[in-house]
Amino acid sequence: MARKTDAREKALRTAERLFRTQGLAATGLAQIITESGAPKGSFYFHFPGGKDQLASEVAERFASHGLAAIRSAAAVTTRDAKGFVELLCNAFAAEMNASKFALGCALQNIAAEKAPYDHAMTATLETAFQSWTAAITEHLADCEVNDARGMATALLAALEGARTLARVQGNDAAFRAIAGHFAASLRESAEA
Amino acid sequence: MARKTDAREKALRTAERLFRTQGLAATGLAQIITESGAPKGSFYFHFPGGKDQLASEVAERFASHGLAAIRSAAAVTTRDAKGFVELLCNAFAAEMNASKFALGCALQNIAAEKAPYDHAMTATLETAFQSWTAAITEHLADCEVNDARGMATALLAALEGARTLARVQGNDAAFRAIAGHFAASLRESAEA
Amino acid sequence: MARKTDAREKALRTAERLFRTQGLAATGLAQIITESGAPKGSFYFHFPGGKDQLASEVAERFASHGLAAIRSAAAVTTRDAKGFVELLCNAFAAEMNASKFALGCALQNIAAEKAPYDHAMTATLETAFQSWTAAITEHLADCEVNDARGMATALLAALEGARTLARVQGNDAAFRAIAGHFAASLRESAEA
């Protein structure tokens, strides 16, 4: 049966923003409902599993959007690992900039409060990160980078860490640093 | 003057562990007091600023311990950038292992909930990360690494991100990946 | 006209069981609907008066079933007051046993939460108890028992109280005690 309202969607979008900004526990359902304009009475109709279900769905949405971003960056940088890395860093930096360095990574913020003790959530997060790593690895391998998987993991870790540094520093210097580092590393690797 | 009790110290240690595991908002003062065995009545004697002061002091303690760890790694790897990077990665990985991958970075977890809107806390965190970056940069420069500051930033970002990946994956693969990547990058750089 | 669905009947049966087990306020409509398998959407079509109407109908059903049980016990114990009392006690005990001592008396549970402030419900309950008392009195009088009405009231009170004791004790000892007591009382009365 087709959905009749967008209440669910509004709640998910607002929850994602707040979880990324404040974390999970610090974000009350009341704040989500108020800021999203979603109706209060039907929250448990849409999310019978409560806040946990909401957080899980936010994680899954965020993961699939991130995966799409990676794939679209890969699509425009065929055979160009250096360009791919720089495009990825710029995309992350641009989103941080647009939010005035307020938005963290939803997966990271959820992990910080739940992993590894909440097994269901940890599994969701692991799948999400795995999908990102695999997509990056695949493209780097297509570009004939050595140890594509190791570099993909290092790049992903650096991007995640750079988000935290950027929030604290209020600028995108960390993203420029990692873009520079990984680009240099790829150039030297190619020359070798 | 000698301290009279260790209530303050116990609270700080327990708060650090809980903030690293669950985050700030999800950790109640009651839990800290209960788990630390500290007395209830004198919490606001020791921490008149309440939970905020506690979090600030945890951040500062964590920052100075981290700085000491970086400097001690540097002290045993004179002129050996590759050894330094590997030692650092191993140290981070070892701590995660010992905690069964439950402990995040205190600075990161606090940043996730407070930056950039809580200006005082953000400033504290920025100082902390800056001290780490400076120490790493200094040692890499001593080892005559090109763009020491850029690599230091990338390395720190990667270490922070690897903590999240390790918590979610339940293993230290991310640390091994970044150790391998940065070591290779340093070798090639030296050869060039 | 034949009924179209049994949704109404299923709701009533499930509500009776839950009201007897948990009481009125502790039983939510959601639980009744879920456990009965009845459709959610048409509850207020079948019971426009809501939970109050449901409770009233449960009380009336329970009262008429109880009355039928009393009359059928009377029918097989003509001129045998002692046999009637024992049969009644055994019937109550058997139902408790079958439910593993989980079921209280619907009238008693509703009375515990509503009497005497809810006048409509109190009137329904009074009529119900009155019908039981009258039926017992009538049969005892047919058996030529002295003060049939007094004994009927005492017997009914004891049966109601025994239900509570049986639930708490997890056995039917209370029913056996009152069967023994009232039977002895009737024998002595007959001898006198």
Place this chain on the structure above:
Amino acid sequence: MARKTDAREKALRTAERLFRTQGLAATGLAQIITESGAPKGSFYFHFPGGKDQLASEVAERFASHGLAAIRSAAAVTTRDAKGFVELLCNAFAAEMNASKFALGCALQNIAAEKAPYDHAMTATLETAFQSWTAAITEHLADCEVNDARGMATALLAALEGARTLARVQGNDAAFRAIAGHFAASLRESAEA
């Protein structure tokens, strides 16, 4: 350490009255706090176990008060089983009268919502009823009544059931009926 306020006591007294009138689930903590004038903020300081602990303590208080009432009735009816039974019935009836037939038995109301699935509460209730049965049995035995335990159980069951009937009927007829019945039964037994 001596208690410093009567907040605990006020909450217990009000909770007992409300549980007896409305039952457990229908009585909110907010109502207890409001009507008792007890402070809200320290409720979980006094009752860390929450509503369950409150209900348990109410049950225990009610049980010990009831036991005291039985013993004091026994103390003034030495060797007079009939007088004892009548005194007990009158005492129950008088309390009902004074409350305008609004107060049920705390143990019965709690049992109606919790027994037998809440094991801890059921055990508390069983101990309570057992103490009452034992005290009545003991006095009847002292009065040389045959089958003192059986009669004690029957009497207790009748008293409990009479409370429900009295609430519904709005008068103490049920108490007078059981007083008459048990007194007659004792007289005949003595004559036999």
Place this chain on the structure above:
DNA sequence: ACGTGCGGGACATCCCGTTATT
């Protein structure tokens, strides 16, 4: 330095009853 007690508010959850729609 510490225990007891309180004030007032927020939390996630669940409630019952009512819509509009079909």
Place this chain on the structure above:
DNA sequence: AATAACGGGATGTCCCGCACGT
């Protein structure tokens, strides 16, 4: 006869910060 969705409020629980006494 049933569904999806909603309104608004109540639930028990827990929170942080602050008194007062010792």
